[in-house]
Amino acid sequence: MAHLANADFKTRLQSWLPKLVLSPSLALVLVFVYGFIIFSVYLSFTDSRLLPSYGWVGWENYSKLWRLSHWETSLINMGIFAFLYIGICTVLGLGLAIFLDQKIRGEGVIRTIYLYPMALSFIVTGTAWKWFLDPGIGLENVMQTWGWESFEFDWIKNRDFAIYTVVLAAVWQTSGFVMAMFLAGLRGIDNEMLKAAQMDGASNWNLYRRIIIPQLRPAFLSAFVILSHLAIKTFDLVIALTGGGPGRATELPATFMYSYTFTRNQMGIGAASATIMLMTIAAIMIPYLYAELREKK
Amino acid sequence: MSVATQDTAIRTGRVMRTLIYLVLLLFVLFYMLPLYVMLVNSVKPLEEITGGGMMNLPQVFTLEPWFKAWSSAQIGVEPTGLSPYFWNSIKMVVPAVIISTVLGALNGYVLTKWRFRGDTILFGLMLFACFIPFQIVLIPMARVLGELGLAGSTWGLSLVHIVYGIGFTTLYFRNYYAVFPTELIRAAQIDGAGFFQIFWRILLPSSGPIAVVSIIWQFTNIWNDFLFGASFAGANNQPMTVALNNLVQASHGVKEYNVHFAGAILAALPTLLVYIVAGRYFVRGLMAGSVKG
Amino acid sequence: MGFLDIDNTTKSYGAVEVLHNVDISVEEGEFLVLVGPSGCGKSTLLNMIAGLEDISSGEIRIKDQLMNGVHPSKRNIAMVFQSYALYPNMTVGQNITFGLEMHGVPKPEREKAMHEVANLLQIENFLDRKPGALSGGQRQRVAMGRALVRNPDVFLFDEPLSNLDAKLRVDMRTEIKKLHQKLGTTIVYVTHDQIEALTLSTRIAVMNGGYVQQLGTPQEIYDTPANIFVATFMGSPAMNVIPAKVDMQNGRPVACVETHDGTTSTLPFSQDNLSEWNGKDILLGIRPETITDEDAADRKSSNIAHLTNQVVVTEPAGSDTFVSMTLGGRDVIARMRSDAEVKPGADFTFAVNMEKAVAFDPATEMRIPA
Numbered sequence: 001m002a003h004l005a006n007a008d009f010k011t012r013l014q015s016w017l018p019k020l021v022l023s024p025s026l027a028l029v030l031v032f033v034y035g036f037i038i039f040s041v042y043l044s045f046t047d048s049r050l051l052p053s054y055g056w057v058g059w060e061n062y063s064k065l066w067r068l069s070h071w072e073t074s075l076i077n078m079g080i081f082a083f084l085y086i087g088i089c090t091v092l093g094l095g096l097a098i099f100l101d102q103k104i105r106g107e108g109v110i111r112t113i114y115l116y117p118m119a120l121s122f123i124v125t126g127t128a129w130k131w132f133l134d135p136g137i138g139l140e141n142v143m144q145t146w147g148w149e150s151f152e153f154d155w156i157k158n159r160d161f162a163i164y165t166v167v168l169a170a171v172w173q174t175s176g177f178v179m180a181m182f183l184a185g186l187r188g189i190d191n192e193m194l195k196a197a198q199m200d201g202a203s204n205w206n207l208y209r210r211i212i213i214p215q216l217r218p219a220f221l222s223a224f225v226i227l228s229h230l231a232i233k234t235f236d237l238v239i240a241l242t243g244g245g246p247g248r249a250t251e252l253p254a255t256f257m258y259s260y261t262f263t264r265n266q267m268g269i270g271a272a273s274a275t276i277m278l279m280t281i282a283a284i285m286i287p288y289l290y291a292e293l294r295e296k297k
Numbered sequence: 298m299s300v301a302t303q304d305t306a307i308r309t310g311r312v313m314r315t316l317i318y319l320v321l322l323l324f325v326l327f328y329m330l331p332l333y334v335m336l337v338n339s340v341k342p343l344e345e346i347t348g349g350g351m352m353n354l355p356q357v358f359t360l361e362p363w364f365k366a367w368s369s370a371q372i373g374v375e376p377t378g379l380s381p382y383f384w385n386s387i388k389m390v391v392p393a394v395i396i397s398t399v400l401g402a403l404n405g406y407v408l409t410k411w412r413f414r415g416d417t418i419l420f421g422l423m424l425f426a427c428f429i430p431f432q433i434v435l436i437p438m439a440r441v442l443g444e445l446g447l448a449g450s451t452w453g454l455s456l457v458h459i460v461y462g463i464g465f466t467t468l469y470f471r472n473y474y475a476v477f478p479t480e481l482i483r484a485a486q487i488d489g490a491g492f493f494q495i496f497w498r499i500l501l502p503s504s505g506p507i508a509v510v511s512i513i514w515q516f517t518n519i520w521n522d523f524l525f526g527a528s529f530a531g532a533n534n535q536p537m538t539v540a541l542n543n544l545v546q547a548s549h550g551v552k553e554y555n556v557h558f559a560g561a562i563l564a565a566l567p568t569l570l571v572y573i574v575a576g577r578y579f580v581r582g583l584m585a586g587s588v589k590g
Numbered sequence: 591m592g593f594l595d596i597d598n599t600t601k602s603y604g605a606v607e608v609l610h611n612v613d614i615s616v617e618e619g620e621f622l623v624l625v626g627p628s629g630c631g632k633s634t635l636l637n638m639i640a641g642l643e644d645i646s647s648g649e650i651r652i653k654d655q656l657m658n659g660v661h662p663s664k665r666n667i668a669m670v671f672q673s674y675a676l677y678p679n680m681t682v683g684q685n686i687t688f689g690l691e692m693h694g695v696p697k698p699e700r701e702k703a704m705h706e707v708a709n710l711l712q713i714e715n716f717l718d719r720k721p722g723a724l725s726g727g728q729r730q731r732v733a734m735g736r737a738l739v740r741n742p743d744v745f746l747f748d749e750p751l752s753n754l755d756a757k758l759r760v761d762m763r764t765e766i767k768k769l770h771q772k773l774g775t776t777i778v779y780v781t782h783d784q785i786e787a788l789t790l791s792t793r794i795a796v797m798n799g800g801y802v803q804q805l806g807t808p809q810e811i812y813d814t815p816a817n818i819f820v821a822t823f824m825g826s827p828a829m830n831v832i833p834a835k836v837d838m839q840n841g842r843p844v845a846c847v848e849t850h851d852g853t854t855s856t857l858p859f860s861q862d863n864l865s866e867w868n869g870k871d872i873l874l875g876i877r878p879e880t881i882t883d884e885d886a887a888d889r890k891s892s893n894i895a896h897l898t899n900q901v902v903v904t905e906p907a908g909s910d911t912f913v914s915m916t917l918g919g920r921d922v923i924a925r926m927r928s929d930a931e932v933k934p935g936a937d938f939t940f941a942v943n944m945e946k947a948v949a950f951d952p953a954t955e956m957r958i959p960a
Contacts, residue, residue, distance in 0.1 A: 011659070011660070011661040014491055014492055014661065017491075018492065021404075021407055021492075022408070024400070025400050025403075025463050025467070026419060026422075026423070028463065029422060029463060030422075032434065032460040032461075033425075033426040033434065033460070035437070036433070036441075039436070039437040040433045040436055040437060043437075052440065096321070099317045099320055100321065102314070102317055110321055112576055113328050114328055115576075116332075116569065116572055117328060119568045119571070120521070121523065121538050121541075121564060121565065121568070123538040123541050123564065124538075124541070124561045127545050127557055127560075127561040128331035128335050129331060130545070131338075131351075131557065131558070132334050136347075137349075137351055137554060141349045141351065142349055142350075142351050142352050145349030146349075172331065176328065204308075232430055233430050235523070235524055236538070240523075240542055254430065254432055258432070258435075258524075258528075261432075261435065262528070267436060273432075274432040274433040274436075275433065277430040278429060278432075278433045281428060281429065282425075285428045289425060290421070293417050293420065478673055478675060480671040480672070481675045481676075481677060481678075483662075483669070483671070484671060485677070486642065486663060487640060487668065488663065488688050488692050489663030490692045499677055502679035503679055
């Protein structure tokens with residue numbers, strides 16, 4: 001009987017093991033993600049400056065934040081950046097994927113070249129584009145040396161256009177990835193159906209417009225979700241490319257939060273801006289994850 | 298998702314095909330441009346760049362910028378070059394990649410083969426953690442690292458990367474194990490194998506492809522991270538990306554563009570090599586990484 | 591008290607009960623087949639016997655030992671899976687001995703047992719190969735080898751043949767039957783294929799909707815199905831179920847059925863107590879092979895009735911020809927010899943072996959017992 005009891009203990013242990021094994025990761029995530037989120041949100045309602053402090057100030061940080069022209073600038077920049085970045089990446093990714101799906105010779109090599117920027121750090125990308133776009137030594141200088149004396153391209157130094165250079169570098173880095181997502185989607189479409197549509201007399205244009213692209217909805221959705229969360233998190237690229245300048249011309253919420261929290265010692269306001277960033281991402285990610293995980297059940 | 302060329306039903310005319318090839322080639326140039334700029338300018342003397350020759354091949358070939366970037370360029374206050382920071386990154390990346398991958402494999406195993414009530418919600422919580430803007434955790438993380446005595450240490454950075462990498466590694470292994478036949482697990486249970494024996498003897502030997510994906514993904518992400526490195530590293534254990542940024546943004550003295558480019562390539566080299574060597578897995582990994590499997 | 595007792599066992603997921611009070615007692619050496627359409631609960635029941643799923647209520651005992659909550663590896667059972675579930679990273683030999691290794695059997699004994707089993711199943715030549723390099727039939731043998739080597743009290747088979755092509759399936763079916771006869775082991779076997787159930791089993795449990803519809807020998811199940819579900823599920827083509835009215839002729843009950851042109855034909859019953867149903871509607875169950883031409887009618891039968899009806903379609907199938915007609919407003923199939931002279935559109939006089947006919951209560955769909 002003693003043996004039996006022993007076996008029972010072992011069986012019981014076995015049934016607890018899975019949860020036991022999961023628990024360290026879960027504890028890490030609960031503390032370091034959700035615990036920290038709660039803490040940061042809490043800080044956004046306090047008078048924290050250089051260090052966390054626990055004097056409750058209610059919505060004061062938020063009302064201050066919304067009165068800051070610096071924050072307004074970074075939001076407007078975010079709007080321009082996100083709209084163009086997501087839009088261009090999607091159009092470019094889809095276009096290149098469709099072109100690459102036409103039995104292209106050397107497809108493997110081309111695909112590799114389109115995708116490699118994804119493997120680079122934004123700091124590297126930023127450095128490369130920073131000097132390439134620099135009017136003193138980069139494109140403008142080269143064109144002028146080549147004899148096009150009147151050529152001007154100083155966007156990166158121009159307050160009105162600097163944000164578009166961030167878009168350019170970001171598109172360069174991620175559009176290949178979006179292309180790969182659409183390519184996978186295209187490859188998943190049933191060829192027999194396309195043949196049937198051709199028998200029905202559909203032109204290539206109509207084939208794509210009426211049959212193929214509508215079926216890429218999941219790829220569009222994934223691309224949108226991934227691109228929008230990347231857009232909101234964009235930080236390193238701006239630091240490396242423009243440092244947020246000239247002036248504040250390329251400040252984004254992520255750089256705003258960083259400078260208010262760590263260099264301007266306005267931790268409460270920094271926390272408030274981080275909270276707003278989190279809420280924005282959550283508004284996009286949570287419905288998406290919910291739908292995905294429910295589907296998979 | 299097979300990436301291999303398949304039979305396509307769509308036919309295109311000759312003119313259209315030429316146009317397609319032209320556009321594709323144009324974008325090959327676009328994507329290669331920064332790499333070309335970095336490469337050619339990293340092996341020419343500074344005067345050639347400032348003299349308007351950025352797009353030209355070097356007239357005088359020199360590896361001097363590379364040596365300088367690696368071992369003697371001014372980073373912050375010390376003229377150490379990037380080499381110590383390169384090793385900092387290695388020391389931070391290796392444990393973080395290994396530990397997060399192991400945890401991800403175990404989590405994926407539990408979440409697919411030992412399912413329990415509420416497991417999907419737990420997974421959702423882990424997955425959402427991948428997508429949060431990390432600004433929201435910077436302040437408390439700095440404090441907690443301080444209290445753990447890990448502030449400014451390489452271990453502290455590794456810990457941070459493990460925590461925020463678990464979601465991705467778990468996602469990869471979960472998706473992979475989800476299609477691993479559950480009957481095999483049942484057969485092993487009947488054969489008398491326990492929880493870890495099943496994992497070790499049955500699942501792990503078949504996990505090569507996804508482990509490669511997870512390792513590449515984590516390696517790339519952690520190596521390329523800037524935010525955590527800039528926020529939590531001490532002066533002596535800054536990772537490569539932070540050091541490169543310091544090198545490039547240094548406001549004093551002459552801007553040595555050739556050294557910057559050499560440094561940028563040095564910082565990009567590990568991930569680029571991984572991508573070239575194991576690129577096929579990387580592509581598949583990216584596909585699996587988008588939540589849609 | 592049987593060898594394997596399933597005692598008033600239920601299974602629920604949350605508030606949904608998927609198996610309802612199952613009661614089956616299996617004797618030692620029996621070959622019990624659980625058969626039913628997908629979703630009927632047969633695999634769930636098998637998994638509960640294996641210990642892979644919890645028992646919500648009731649008891650499962652093997653050799654009088656209560657199995658509720660006992661780990662699968664401690665029940666002394668072995669299981670053959672639909673996908674074979676061979677470990678892809680191990681050789682055939684390692685696959686077979688893995689269970690013994692996990693149970694701490696020393697290596698020399700493992701090797702000996704492996705060779706015995708490999709010899710029995712004729713898989714000695716590929717003991718060093720990986721499962722990936724084997725054909726479907728070979729994998730099937732290895733899966734059985736893995737089960738046999740453990741020398742378990744009960745073998746569990748979960749649709750083991752459904753991944754094989756038609757010919758191999760028939761061969762392996764015979765092989766499993768031989769193996770059972772040779773080793774005399776107790777087997778519980780799950781399938782959705784009624785022919786497998788009828789050929790292999792010593793007893794069948796027909797399941798549907800989480801209920802055991804009928805438990806009995808293949809003969810009982812086939813000849814006296816408990817209800818319309820069992821009647822139509824077992825047998826191919828399915829039993830014809832024809833709306834009919836009971837009447838009395840010469841003091842005996844007869845079934846009145848409507849032929850294609852609306853006229854009524856009568857078929858006398860052999861079952862006397864159907865006179866209690868005089869004037870009421872029933873459903874008449876007639877298996878296709880009991881409707882033939884006069885020459886092929888069963889000579890041993892004491893009750894051959896005749897019925898003239900129009901032939902709708904004939905489907906020659908080599909050894910037989912299937913003839914369809916309309917009776918009682920339903921399509922009815924007769925199974926004739928291939929040389930029977932039937933023409934679509936023409937009238938034909940069929941011989942119906944009413945001794946084998948059964949009758950169902952239209953309200954409950956249960957067979958009216960004799």
